[in-house]
Amino acid sequence: MQNREELYMALTALFAALLIASGQVTQNIPASLPGTHVYWIVRIAIEALLFFTARQVLERYLTGTVSFAWTTGMAIVVSHVLFVLSVTAMDIVLGYPELGIGTTGSDTQSRIRAFALELLYLSDNHIALCLLLTLPRLALRTAGDLATQTPIHQLQDNGGSGHDLTSTLLSAIDPPLNGEIIWAEAQEHYVRITTSNEVRMVLCRFSDIVRELPGDRGMQVHRSHWVARSAIARAIKDGQNMKLVLLSGDSVPVSRSFRSAVESRLEQPSAAIIT
Numbered sequence: 001m002q003n004r005e006e007l008y009m010a011l012t013a014l015f016a017a018l019l020i021a022s023g024q025v026t027q028n029i030p031a032s033l034p035g036t037h038v039y040w041i042v043r044i045a046i047e048a049l050l051f052f053t054a055r056q057v058l059e060r061y062l063t064g065t066v067s068f069a070w071t072t073g074m075a076i077v078v079s080h081v082l083f084v085l086s087v088t089a090m091d092i093v094l095g096y097p098e099l100g101i102g103t104t105g106s107d108t109q110s111r112i113r114a115f116a117l118e119l120l121y122l123s124d125n126h127i128a129l130c131l132l133l134t135l136p137r138l139a140l141r142t143a144g145d146l147a148t149q150t151p152i153h154q155l156q157d158n159g160g161s162g163h164d165l166t167s168t169l170l171s172a173i174d175p176p177l178n179g180e181i182i183w184a185e186a187q188e189h190y191v192r193i194t195t196s197n198e199v200r201m202v203l204c205r206f207s208d209i210v211r212e213l214p215g216d217r218g219m220q221v222h223r224s225h226w227v228a229r230s231a232i233a234r235a236i237k238d239g240q241n242m243k244l245v246l247l248s249g250d251s252v253p254v255s256r257s258f259r260s261a262v263e264s265r266l267e268q269p270s271a272a273i274i275t
Contacts, residue, residue: 008136009048016129017044039094044129046086051079051130059188068188076130083126084119173202182231183246184209186224194248221262222255235266 021040055075179197186192186206193200193209202209210226218228221244233247235254242254242262254262 009133012132013044013048017041047083050082054079072134080126182228184226219265221258222253225252227252
């Protein structure tokens, strides 16, 4: 699903660039038709990449703290500022006049004002592009909630115990996961599942994943993290903070609400606690 979304974003950005290039008439752009198209493809690609990167970073570090709408809005604002800076630098390198540079009487204050106007002038196009790039996420989010929840509920109604991994969780994910699940991490409406053989982004609710994972094999250690007991190399306590270091070298935070339960499970001699 993640790959499909990235493909959609790339194709949407390319279509937008070709559409703008086809109707662009300005002396600031190379006169040749190929040059115009290359310029706009690069320009829109930068814009789309900055939005995608900003959204990924915000979703990773703000998981569970802000809504999808707020995350998208912040990604639009952050990527817009970076985009205007980037395209201004690109135009300067290409020799196109930007922000009054090279004109008589230009000063710092006038350039700041020109940059602010540039932010304003390009904002509507940037917002429109970002919203277009967000459409598949909204569609997949709705479809994914239905697709992943229905099979799990049906299996539970048919007598599933919630502890048979092969008859519940894996049968609800298409294609099936390869290997034993060792770590699950909530990322907004996605769940990043790490197995012994692969890493997969699954469009479903983290609570559904946790409910179907067998409690005797692992535990939820944070509102956004579940880890397999066999994947824990050691636990590190630093005052009120605690984290688990996995065999892969990754660190997983332990929230205060789960700390007592985690420490109780770690009393069994298979993971050392380092204070």
